[in-house]
Amino acid sequence: MYLYGASGHGKVIAEIAEELNISITGFIDGNADIESILDYRVIANNADGLEGKAVISIGSNKIRKLIALRDNQFDYVKLISKKANVSKRAIVEEGTVVMMGATVNSDVQIGKHCIINTNASVDHDCMIEDYVHISPNVGLAGNVEVGEGTHIGIGACVIQGIKIGKWCTIGAGSVIIKDIPDYAVVVGNPGKVIKYNEIQKLSQ
Incomplete structure (x- = not known):
């Protein structure tokens, strides 16, 4: 599963995925200076060619909507902490x-x-x-x-x-x-x- 947004909010979501035993492939983020977060790799700036399960791990409601509408090749999943x-x-x-x-x-x-x-x-x-x-x-x-x-x-x-x-x-x-x-x-x-x-x- 990909997490879209390498931020503090993303860290919390990553730990929920870990708690649920969901494998994290990596983060996607527009900041090319971020190479890793929580020991997961960060894919800079571009979701082109990527597919599979994902969660948008960004706090901004407007940006989540823009990404969800734009990058609809992903199978967006819900995460509910135990x-x-x-x-x-x-x-x-x-x-x-x-x-x-x-x-x-x-x-x-x-x-x-x-x-x-x-x-x-x-x-x-x-x-x-x-x-x-x-x-x-x-x-x-x-x-x-x-x-x-x-x-x-x-x-x-x-x-x-x-x-x-x-x-x-x-x-x-x-x-x-x-x-x-x-x-x-x-x-x-x-x-x-x-x-x-x-x-x-x-x-x-």
């Missing part, structure tokens, strides 16, 4: 990684190429669309919906039944008690919209 607690009734799609200590409860639906990061909690009946990043220690109560490409920052809390739009940024430690529109940047307790992400850049 130290995560994932309900047998949850659905986790391809390319998604569920990290150590995370909890995903009954009837949760998680889309493609998402990150459910360390110790995050996703409660029953939540729906998380593609390319979302749920950061460490985030708490989503039941029936929360999170739109494509949204990043929920470390330690944020979302009460039950909330709908968060696509390509939003929810600041670290924010407390979300009202629905959030597409592209909004939200901070604070309670969370307030302070600006909007640039739509044209996110749609590329």
Whole structure:
């Protein structure tokens, strides 16, 4: 299996693969100065001619989407740490990684190429669309919906039944008690919209 992105995030994903006894062929990265990471070789800059299983090990939601659409010759797989607690009734799609200590409860639906990061909690009946990043220690109560490409920052809390739009940024430690529109940047307790992400850049 290839890991696409030789970074700190990639190190964590590599250790999940090791935990699952999945053989790592190497990392792919655009930085030609990186020759190895965690004793695995790094293939510089280009995935041309490569194929097989892969996970995109990059934290940026937008970049994960660009790579997934561009380099579709790979068989993108999901990785769920043995130290995560994932309900047998949850659905986790391809390319998604569920990290150590995370909890995903009954009837949760998680889309493609998402990150459910360390110790995050996703409660029953939540729906998380593609390319979302749920950061460490985030708490989503039941029936929360999170739109494509949204990043929920470390330690944020979302009460039950909330709908968060696509390509939003929810600041670290924010407390979300009202629905959030597409592209909004939200901070604070309670969370307030302070600006909007640039739509044209996110749609590329």
